Amino acid sequence: MEVGFLGLGxxxxxxxxxxxxxxFRVTVWNRTLSKCDELVAMGAAVGDxxxxxxxxxxxxxxxxxxxxxxxxxxFDKDGVLEQIGEGKGYVDMSTVDAxxxxxxxxxxxxxxxxxxxxxxxxxxxxxxxxxxxxxxxxDKALYDDMVPAFDxxxxxxxxxxxxxxxxxxxxxxxxxxxxxxxxxxxGLCLADKSGLSPQTLLDVxxxxxxxxxxxxxxxxxxxxxxxxxxxxxKHQQKDMRLALSLGDENAVxxxxxxxxxxxxxxxxxxxxxxxxxxNMQLRTGSQAFKKAxxxxxxxLDFSAVHEVLKGTGGSG
Ligand SMILES: NC(=O)C1=CN([C@@H]2O[C@H](COP(=O)(O)OP(=O)(O)OC[C@H]3O[C@@H](n4cnc5c(N)ncnc54)[C@H](OP(=O)(O)O)[C@@H]3O)[C@@H](O)[C@H]2O)C=CC1
Ligand SMILES: O=CC(=O)O
Numbered sequence: 166m167e168v169g170f171l172g173l174g175x176x177x178x179x180x181x182x183x184x185x186x187x188x189f190r191v192t193v194w195n196r197t198l199s200k201c202d203e204l205v206a207m208g209a210a211v212g213d214x215x216x217x218x219x220x221x222x223x224x225x226x227x228x229x230x231x232x233x234x235x236x237x238x239x240f241d242k243d244g245v246l247e248q249i250g251e252g253k254g255y256v257d258m259s260t261v262d263a264x265x266x267x268x269x270x271x272x273x274x275x276x277x278x279x280x281x282x283x284x285x286x287x288x289x290x291x292x293x294x295x296x297x298x299x300x301x302x303x304d305k306a307l308y309d310d311m312v313p314a315f316d317x318x319x320x321x322x323x324x325x326x327x328x329x330x331x332x333x334x335x336x337x338x339x340x341x342x343x344x345x346x347x348x349x350x351x352g353l354c355l356a357d358k359s360g361l362s363p364q365t366l367l368d369v370x371x372x373x374x375x376x377x378x379x380x381x382x383x384x385x386x387x388x389x390x391x392x393x394x395x396x397x398x399k400h401q402q403k404d405m406r407l408a409l410s411l412g413d414e415n416a417v418x419x420x421x422x423x424x425x426x427x428x429x430x431x432x433x434x435x436x437x438x439x440x441x442x443x444n445m446q447l448r449t450g451s452q453a454f455k456k457a458x459x460x461x462x463x464x465l466d467f468s469a470v471h472e473v474l475k476g477t478g479g480s481g
Pocket of ligand 1: 172173174175176177195196197200228229230231233234237238258259260261285286287288289395396397400401
């Protein structure tokens with residue numbers, strides 16, 4: 166099977182390499198073209214532009230940073246839309262909001278092509294190991310065509326129905342993950358400040374009902390203040406922002422997610438007012454992931470939010 170692959174960041178590079186290792190013929194493109202070299206050494210071909218990749222390949226996958234990148238690669242000059250058409254499929258695996266997926270879907274369909282959104286759960290290591298969880302929605306026939314590729318990239322694919330459901334599911338998952346990371350970081354700080362060994366806390370957590378791969382993998386490096394990026398903090402902050410916006414759209418109050426993002430001590434005059442007002446303050450106020458980005462930590466792993474929560478990153 167031949168596929169195009171647009172976007173060779175942390176995830177895209179690992180995913181394209183995996184496809185190559187499993188015998189797929191892959192044509193890659195990346196905005197910074199030099200990042201294609203490693204894939205070429207593994208046997209990939211290179212396209213000069215997204216349009217040229219789509220012209221060559223029946224199926225093209227994208228793995229890009231955010232909604233603006235996803236839209237740019239489709240709609241800008243030399244973009245996907247210039248060559249998509251009858252008999253071709255486009256699969257965007259980036260984490261974006263449902264509105265972005267729907268906009269791309271409509272444009273691709275108008276040109277006669279098929280579109281599937283397929284964001285993934287799982288980070289750099291699962292991408293390298295083909296252990297992602299794929300959250301797809303949209304054109305079912307294209308989804309079925311892509312199953313051989315999804316089987317290489319992931320351990321399980323979900324087809325979630327209408328366009329936008331993949332994006333929404335991914336944002337719900339990452340909203341939970343971002344809140345958990347904040348709670349975890351606070352727990353490490355609390356253990357430390359109250360005279361307990363944070364390492365012993367990790368051991369205790371790992372044996373109990375809330376043991377999970379994220380605590381196990383990130384905990385030891387957080388204790389060392391080491392944040393080599395697997396999932397960049399700037400992307401987690403984007404996901405919190407998009408998830409909170411999804412909450413707003415659906416009138417779902419999410420005080421935990423909002424509070425987990427918050428870093429400013431609440432001023433006393435706000436402490437006794439209604440939950441609704443507090444939520445407004447949290448959503449418009451300084452937030453932990455935002456604060457971390459503003460301190461220049463956006464390219465580190467998202468666990469670097471720990472620096473803000475423990476105060477060394479300079480809390481607001
Ligand atoms: N890392 C992770 O653990 C996971 C990430 N995700 C999601 O997957 C997506 C990719 O993540 P990841 O690989 O970590 O991100 P990276 O930041 O490592 O890579 C981002 C990619 O997007 C490209 N890009 C950014 N802006 C533009 C633009 N305007 N036009 C064209 N290309 C652009 C970059 O190109 P260039 O090299 O030129 O900068 C790069 O190829 C994100 O949506 C993220 O939220 C999902 C699950 C896990
Ligand atoms: O989006 C990030 C992940 O780890 O999943």
